[in-house]
Amino acid sequence: MDDGAEVDNRRMRDACKRALWNPPPSAKEMEELSAELEGYVGTLGPRLAALVPRMSENMQSLTAVVASPSRRGPR
Secondary structure (H helix, E strand, O other), X not given: OOOOOOOOHHHXXXXXXXXXXXXXXXXXXXXXXXXXXXXXXXXXXXXXHHHHXXXXXXXXXXXXXXXXXHXXXXX
C-alpha cells in the first residue's frame, strides 16, 4: 500500500480481529495477516504523523510511543 491508497476499514478491522482475538491462525495465515497489517501501518503512519501537530500534548506523546518503528516486531 502506498501513502495515497485508500484503506478498507472493515477489512483492516477484520484482519486485526483475526490476528489478535480469534483462535490462533496457522503460521501461513499469520504471515499473510502480518504483511497485510504492516501495509496498513505503512499507509496510515504518514497520515497520523500529519495530524500530530493538531493533537494535545498527551496525545502527541501517546502517538509517538504507539507509532514508533521500534514497537513493531522483527521483520
